Amino acid sequence: MRPKRSTRFWRNRNSGSAYLFLTPALLILGLVILYPLLNTLWLSFQHKVLIRPDQDSFVGMENYIKALGDQEVRQATLHTIVFTVCSVGVKVVLGMLGALLLNVKMRGAAWVRSFYMLPWLVPSVVAALVWRWIFNDQFGIANGMLATFGGPAVNWLGQDTTAMFAVILVDIWRGLPLMTLLLLAGLQMIPRETIDATLIDGANAWQRYWRVILPLMKPTLIMVGTLSLIGTFNSFNIIYVMTGGGPAHATEILVTHVFRVAFQSFNFGYGSTLAVLILVLITILTSLYNRLLSGRGEAKL
Amino acid sequence: MKRRRLLFTVFWWGAALLFLAFLVFPVLWMISTSLKPSGEIFQIPPTWVPEHPTLQAYSTLWQKGNFLRYLLNSILVALATTGIAVLVASMAGYAFARLPFIGRKTVLFGILTAQMIPGVLFLLPIFVLMKQLGLLNTYLGLILANVTFALPFAIWMMYGFYKHIPAEIEEAAWVDGAGFGGTFFRVVLPMGMPGLLSCAIFCFLSAWDEFVFALALNTRDELRTMPVGLFSFVGQFGIEWNYLLAGAVLVTIPAMVFFALFQKYILQGFAAGAVKG
Numbered sequence: 001m002r003p004k005r006s007t008r009f010w011r012n013r014n015s016g017s018a019y020l021f022l023t024p025a026l027l028i029l030g031l032v033i034l035y036p037l038l039n040t041l042w043l044s045f046q047h048k049v050l051i052r053p054d055q056d057s058f059v060g061m062e063n064y065i066k067a068l069g070d071q072e073v074r075q076a077t078l079h080t081i082v083f084t085v086c087s088v089g090v091k092v093v094l095g096m097l098g099a100l101l102l103n104v105k106m107r108g109a110a111w112v113r114s115f116y117m118l119p120w121l122v123p124s125v126v127a128a129l130v131w132r133w134i135f136n137d138q139f140g141i142a143n144g145m146l147a148t149f150g151g152p153a154v155n156w157l158g159q160d161t162t163a164m165f166a167v168i169l170v171d172i173w174r175g176l177p178l179m180t181l182l183l184l185a186g187l188q189m190i191p192r193e194t195i196d197a198t199l200i201d202g203a204n205a206w207q208r209y210w211r212v213i214l215p216l217m218k219p220t221l222i223m224v225g226t227l228s229l230i231g232t233f234n235s236f237n238i239i240y241v242m243t244g245g246g247p248a249h250a251t252e253i254l255v256t257h258v259f260r261v262a263f264q265s266f267n268f269g270y271g272s273t274l275a276v277l278i279l280v281l282i283t284i285l286t287s288l289y290n291r292l293l294s295g296r297g298e299a300k301l
Numbered sequence: 302m303k304r305r306r307l308l309f310t311v312f313w314w315g316a317a318l319l320f321l322a323f324l325v326f327p328v329l330w331m332i333s334t335s336l337k338p339s340g341e342i343f344q345i346p347p348t349w350v351p352e353h354p355t356l357q358a359y360s361t362l363w364q365k366g367n368f369l370r371y372l373l374n375s376i377l378v379a380l381a382t383t384g385i386a387v388l389v390a391s392m393a394g395y396a397f398a399r400l401p402f403i404g405r406k407t408v409l410f411g412i413l414t415a416q417m418i419p420g421v422l423f424l425l426p427i428f429v430l431m432k433q434l435g436l437l438n439t440y441l442g443l444i445l446a447n448v449t450f451a452l453p454f455a456i457w458m459m460y461g462f463y464k465h466i467p468a469e470i471e472e473a474a475w476v477d478g479a480g481f482g483g484t485f486f487r488v489v490l491p492m493g494m495p496g497l498l499s500c501a502i503f504c505f506l507s508a509w510d511e512f513v514f515a516l517a518l519n520t521r522d523e524l525r526t527m528p529v530g531l532f533s534f535v536g537q538f539g540i541e542w543n544y545l546l547a548g549a550v551l552v553t554i555p556a557m558v559f560f561a562l563f564q565k566y567i568l569q570g571f572a573a574g575a576v577k578g
Binding site (some may be wrong): 017019021022024025026028029030031032033035036037039040043047095098101104106108112115116118119120121122125127128129130131133134136138139140141145148155160173177181185198223226230233234236237241242255257258262263268271272275278279 | 316333395402513545546
């Protein structure tokens with residue numbers, strides 16, 4: 001927090017320059033986010049299919065009513081929740097462990113840290129392609145490893161549960177470095193002695209960890225977890241490139257479903273409705289997460 | 302005590318290697334596959350290290366049509382996005398951090414909310430917008446979209462960063478008659494380098510990673526970026542994974558170089574900017 005006297009200093013300056021400094025950001029965000037947002041809202045009340053312009057009309061709440069009873073949407077919502085909760089849950093736990101690990105002063109730790117960040121540097125489309133090759137049912141190394149232990153060949157991306165497992169795993173792989181980095185940044189604000197003590201102090205280190213470090217990390221966990229929740233919820237590239245939502249819609253999540261509705265069926269009106277509903281769902285999810293962690297029900301961003 | 306320290310070291314390395322096995326293995330596998338000749342990729346069981354390593358996949362890829370073009374497009378788009386986003390975000394972040402203007406809280410909250418907006422859902426209206434502006438199939442349109450989606454987090458980072466820099470130096474500069482703009486460009490920007498650089502890494506990587514907008518906004522082949530180009534190879538090369546993964550290696554390298562250059566600033570910047578908030 002800035003001291004109060006500074007505020008007075010700055011208030012006495014020309015506050016016009018504040019707006020001047022904000023203008024570029026607000027212009028860009030207004031043009032490319034606010035306008036499209038309003039446009040989406042407007043479209044969500046229309047019947048508009050690009051290839052049938054003769055049928056365009058205003059239909060009020062009709063699209064929304066349709067969406068609530070839509071079996072495919074219900075299924076995609078379920079998949080999205082499974083995908084998001086599993087992925088974020090594992091990322092938070094592993095990320096916390098990784099951050100504790102990387103926070104230790106140790107010879108060679110700098111190298112470990114650099115290599116730890118690798119997946120973040122691999123573009124998500126590339127990550128999806130590489131893992132698609134790893135999970136290849138005939139020539140992939142995943143089945144190659146299974147075979148060494150006498151396991152059966154698994155058609156990873158061709159079965160419902162294994163395909164879902166695979167896309168979650170890849171999302172964790174790609175998201176873990178950034179999660180760890182942000183948690184590490186939070187961890188470094190806790191005095192080093194506190195952490196060293198909990199790590200080296202033998203017997204009840206685990207207990208101390210729960211009692212000392214986690215409570216101190218709560219604000220960071222809230223912020224980083226919220227970010228990750230939003231990012232994972234919208235994770236399009238990995239699923240689109242790895243499975244295309246298949247097999248038979250088993251990995252279809254909401255964003256890939258909307259993409260299909262809008263750009264393969266060209267149903268812009270209904271696609272917009274789904275987009276609006278997804279935004280509502282994200283808002284609910286993030287505020288739930290905030291409440292869960294802040295305990296008293298006061299959301300804090 | 303000494304023994305406990307040793308035990309701890311062993312434990313630490315054990316855990317670290319477990320993490321690295323999971324995180325690094327796919328990258329090694331990508332490199333290994335890209336160095337195999339076409340016959341060897343279909344060997345059962347798969348070979349861990351190529352038996353007959355070759356750069357054949359790379360040279361084929363290099364000669365193959367527009368690969369180099371895709372790479373240059375990606376670099377151009379990512380660098381332009383980074384430059385614009387960092388400048389705009391640091392100006393906005395600075396204004397939020399220092400100036401108590403009317404509506405500050407509301408606008409800041411609006412920007413945080415914008416962060417939640419998934420790019421894919423905005424593909425449709427942005428496509429329409431770019432069409433109206435005549436920016437379909439241009440670098441500018443794609444850069445504008447990339448900047449937009451990098452901005453909210455970037456602004457937030459810079460806001461958090463500037464908030465924690467003591468204001469006294471700027472106040473002094475201002476009293477000396479440097480003015481608002483002068484203070485910002487001559488004092489604040491140079492002083493805030495770590496924050497600026499970690500923000501730059503974030504913007505670069507998000508632009509380098511971007512796929513959906515590049516796919517939808519630029520349909521002409523010579524404007525494609527690497528991720529889109531690579532995705533189009535899936536069809537062209539069929540199941541010739543050595544070519545595909547040679548491309549994958551080449552897309553990953555620039556991101557690594559960029560990261561390696563600024564790595565030492567990144568943790569510092571994240572700590573001050575994003576997490577303290």
